[in-house]
Amino acid sequence: MERSPDETGGSRRNDNDERRGNGGRDRKQRERGRSYSESQDQVTDDSPEKKLSTLLVILGDKMTPQEIHKNIEKIADIVQTEYSKYEPLVLKTIKNCFMELPMKTFIYGTLVGLVNVKRPDIGSAIVKMTAQTLQQCLNEGNWRGAKFALKFFAELTNANVILPRTMLDIYDDLLTTLDEPNVKLYRADTIVYIVLSTLPFVALQLRERSLEVLDSILSKIERYFESRERAIAEIGGSVVLHSVTPYIGSNLPYDQADTLDILWSQIQNLRREGWECKILLKPWSDYDSILVTSDQHEVDKFIVKEHSHKLCNSLPVPLFRVFVGLEDETIVDSHKTTDISYFLIRDIIDDIIEIYEINRKECTKYLKDLPYNFSSGTFVEKDTTTSITNSEVKVKDEPDIKIEPDMDTFSNNWRIDNSKEANAGSISNQGIVSFKLEQIIVEEIFSHIFRLPQPRFKPIFYHSLLTEICKSMHESFPPIISFAILYVFMSIGILFDRLGIMDVECCYRFWNWFAHHLSNFGFVWNWKDWESTLQLDPLHPKVCFIRETLEKTIRYSYYDRIRSTIPEEFFVLFPAAEPSTNFRYEDPDHHLNNSATSLISKLRNKCPNSEIQAHLDEVGKSFPDLPAKEKEQTIRDLFVQCVLMLGSKSFSHVLNVIERYLLVLQSLNETPEARLHTVKIVAEFWMNNTQFLGILLDKLLNYRVIDAISVISWLFTEEMEKDIAKSYVWEIMKNTINKVISRVKQVASKREMVLNPQSEVGGQGIDITSEEDKKINSQELHTVENTLNAVTREQKEVLLKIAQMFVSLLDSRLKTYESQGITDPMSQLWFWWAYGFFKEITRTYQPQISTFFVTMETIVVTPDLNPRILNVIGM
Incomplete structure (x- = not known):
């Protein structure tokens, strides 16, 4: 349907035009x-x-x-x-x-x-x-x-x-x-x-x-x-x-x-x-x-x-807002959300962040120059009635570039005029509510970081952007960043109290950002301002924030460096030991020390799998009175610990050892109990380096030495409950789930290519015409579909297992609190963390859970289940 000429006039759109608008795409x-x-x-x-x-x-x-x-x-x-x-x-x-x-x-x-x-x-x-x-x-x-x-x-x-x-x-x-x-x-x-x-x-x-x-x-x-x-x-x-x-x-x-x-x-x-x-x-x-x-x-x-x-x-x-309801006079609380101006400023900041995600320097440039895109007086202490420089704007700061007269007719008119004459007669706008640009930028970037269930881009982009902004706007920005931390997560100001009412996932994202931020500024911080936090419960969000921040900064630097930057009072929140191995058989007095030494020597000499298996059998014969199950556990513990010890120098070392002796590892992990035991062995070996622990478990999942169910089962063991508020626990859980989901996506993508061979990259797929080709394709499709059914079933089992374990864990705690007369379980910090992470898991993986939600309700939900837990499932 076309509009009449008397309404619009002029020419119409050509529907066949192929020019595209990106608008943040590509x-x-x-x-x-x-x-x-x-x-x-x-x-x-x-x-x-x-x-x-x-x-x-x-x-x-x-x-x-x-x-x-x-x-x-x-x-x-x-x-x-x-x-x-x-x-x-x-x-x-x-x-x-x-x-x-x-x-x-x-x-x-x-x-x-x-x-x-x-x-x-x-x-x-x-x-x-x-x-x-x-x-x-x-x-x-x-x-x-x-x-x-x-x-x-x-x-x-x-x-x-x-x-x-x-x-x-x-x-x-x-x-x-x-x-x-x-x-x-x-x-x-x-x-x-x-x-x-x-x-x-x-x-x-x-x-x-x-x-x-x-x-x-x-x-x-x-x-x-x-x-x-x-x-x-x-x-x-x-x-x-x-x-x-x-x-x-x-x-x-x-x-x-x-x-x-x-x-x-x-x-x-x-x-x-x-x-x-x-x-x-x-x-x-x-x-x-x-x-x-x-x-x-x-x-x-x-x-x-x-x-x-x-x-x-x-x-x-x-x-999401940060700077609201503050008593500190150095913070201008002029962000009136009832004013359309507040929306327009935040919206354009959001657009700039979205478009220039690929280039944080360009993103920072346009954010910093925003006052030039609004009326004078829109921002506090931002004068746009005079240009940044009185010199002419050159293309890429080059000297005069002249265009030959025979090439075109606009000659020397290509330069944009920033002359003094153009500065005359500046316009004064009255009645404008002035905003603090830095504060709105902080709020908008943090709103991206805290966006649930997922931010639009990887967290590293927002971390790097804030760092770039701090360096670019160094005269005014770092104090605002400091206020954001102090008032939202630290021990001074009204917003410090918000930690206890923040979503658990947001707390996690914030200490991740803060550790990264410190790494870009020499790990300098006024830790003394937070000293009163040390008197709080070890599971208090403020205490956990400091502890997890310190542990994360070690990954960006090294143990002694970070330890030297904090006051002695904070050593109680600092890891007691530097990242290192925990080799069970290192003690010469251990009764298996000689066996371990001999086994490591054989592994180092790259003896074949058969010889290693024979050596393990001999070790087993040295315990004739030991029950079969304990004997298997002893052999498994010895072998896995030695593999990890030999490969502890680097990831390439341990991957080489795992690949070389993969058959032995798989033979020792054929049952669910065995795989769970191996996970516990790895966790004990790397107990002083949770970063390596997470990476090793991920690699063993890749090699199918262990499976996702064994990792999840370990995370919910009784001995792990004390680490309920530690990052590494939830990082391992999410990485494990993501690994399973990734397998489903990969196989589903492969199935799509088999079903539609012409849809491969560039449309240059295989043209299946002969009967033989069709038969081969049918067989391949059958194989892929079987694999897809298997990985989809694994995904369902893993997420169901997590839901069951969470519900059982939380329900047990709720019954304990009820017997103790505790009416508000959220006042109990252990429950606050566990409940928050359960909500985060169901929220993040809702697309996958929704495919079998009826099954989950049937298996997980019981008539007497606490309504608080039901609310999470209902989300």
Whole structure:
């Protein structure tokens, strides 16, 4: 269905255009502002094409509003002149700019508006390209990219490139999703989110020129929120929200509402204030008298396809905050969550983090320069009325680059003007609530780190980003980081008390980050400030935080170095022994010392498996009166300990020994009891180096010497209960589960390739045509399916085993507390940790557990099971 010319005017989208918008996708092949493949299209670094694309990319970098004003006009003239020569490059670069530099969308919208005044053909082409990009993103389920394209349409509306009614029609196209029968909550939430998040940028224009239609759109959204509240109640959404909140329990520092509810409240407040958002820069307003003369262009109808597997924006998601309710005057608590400005700032920070995940330096650069993308006064102590430098901005800081006159016509106009004249007449914005940029960045990055059940990227990225920010913004940032630690996890300030009400997984992630952070700054910290923590219960979250941080830092350095950085008072939380082996037969007085010495000598000399087995048999004969089971355990302990001792120098050493004597190891571990015993032997040998312990168990799982059930069974043995709050226990458990899940995924992928041989990489699969080929393929499929059934069954057994062990462990404790008259089990720190980790396991592996949830309920859930445990299973 096409819109009528009297509504929109101009040209329509070409549905066959293959140009794509990334919007944060394909990050692994991106250069600054351009994808890797696109950058390769440039002939030379000093070519006219390179200079033109660079001009567009750096437009607005560290520029005052006055500098932006002057340089937009210059570049608009260049684009108008050179477009015919470089049409594909211009369209591609502008697309990359609004998809990968969303903090500067307002600049590019105004630029296109000025170009459209004299060259409506260019404006039409850009509108068509933007429409193609938006539809492509909708087709792929690339919702962040869709938001970027929609935001660019908003700025094109401001610049009079498309009509306000056209923009409202685009919104209406997207919101038709809400009219679908039985629409999925996550699907509707995502669409409403991208509409509301872009509305503040264009609301003034919509209010002034199409108020009735705007009100109609808002009424539709309002009806959705009313029905959404009922829908969330029906599906237990409040339980889901509670399961992913960083803070738990009572006496929370703030109301943990989901982000979409907060955004809707902010939009309603903005509406009551006349849609005036004072932090937004509006360069297009300086050209109203010019832009009003331009042509507008129409846009085809957009269709939102169903994406059952790509909608990852499943809400509700709670808003995480750090700097709230503080008494310290050095912290500016100006983050008013009722103000749409707070959302817009955090949203663009989130976009920058998402787009530049591949490059923390670029990410830091754009985060640091955010004050230049908002009105003066938006941020405390950030003056953007003067440019960062009065020198001209050069491409990659090179000297003047001249373009030969016979190559093009824009000659020396390629430079962006940051001259003093452009600094004159700075605009003063009154009535803006000032924000502390560093605080919002901290909150947003920590919200990523604490995102449950999983952060978007690997934790190392967020760790490295905070380190880069500290180094780049060294004058103001480290004190804020210090406040974040002190107030959230340490012994001073109101937020220190939050540790006891934080999700256990968030505590774990935080001490992992803190240890990494210390490793980047010489392990320097004022430990004395935390001395009072030493008086607390050994299982108190504050004590565990310090203990686990110290143990993690040893992995980043070495034992003596870390020990020398902490006061003696903290030695009680420091490992008593440095990372080392615990070889049972090292003592010359041990009755098997000679046997162990002889066995290690044979292993070192690389004697064959048969000779090693014969030696073990001889050792067994030396205990004729020992029961068979104990004899087997003695031989197994001797052999495994000697293998580990010989390979203790490095991982390559131990892997070589394991591979060489794998047959002997497997013969000694043929029963579940034997495999559990081997796990205990490894754990005792590496009791002073839990990092090596985890790695060795992982390798033995790879070689099928032990299995996942044996590792899980060991973790739930009585002797392991004392380590309930130690990282290594839960790291081993998760690594074991991940290993099993990974096997299922690998076999499932192989099955898919056998079923669809043409779907292999590049579509160059085997063409199965002959009967013989079909027979071979059928046999291979049968084998793969049997393997898939086996690994899927193992996955089910492992997760069921964990659920059973957790339920049994927690239920036993609850009965003990009941007999002792303890009414609040969460006040017992051991239970607090165990219960929290049970919740984390069920939350993280919900996709796998959901495939056999009925079976789990049948086996695990009993009529008398405590409701507290049932709540975790219900999540």
